[in-house]
Amino acid sequence: MIYIKFQDLSMEKQEELLQVSREHVTHLFGDSIKKYVEETGANYENLIDEEMFKNLYNYNFVFNI
Template structure:
């Protein structure tokens, strides 16, 4: 069994997974993050980016070799 994490992937794959993660975070938590950003006077895009990175490390990567 090969265990990989996000840092072991090539740049193109990282970019692709990052975009998927961002869409996932925005669809799941977008409204909550927006409200949190407004209430705490924070940058919404920064919050989404932080959650996107955090979300990437929760993925399980499966590869067909």
């Protein structure tokens, strides 16, 4: 669960959330994505970015007002 103050949805906070999601995706799926890239020639960064955004929807956010 990620706790966020409702008034703290600044661009910096959004970038921080994206970075956390990117690290999480890289940790969980990095090896399998690299293998897929080697087999298909796809772009690694694009695949990581797509999974990063999908991963954000799996988080439970709690907004403190």
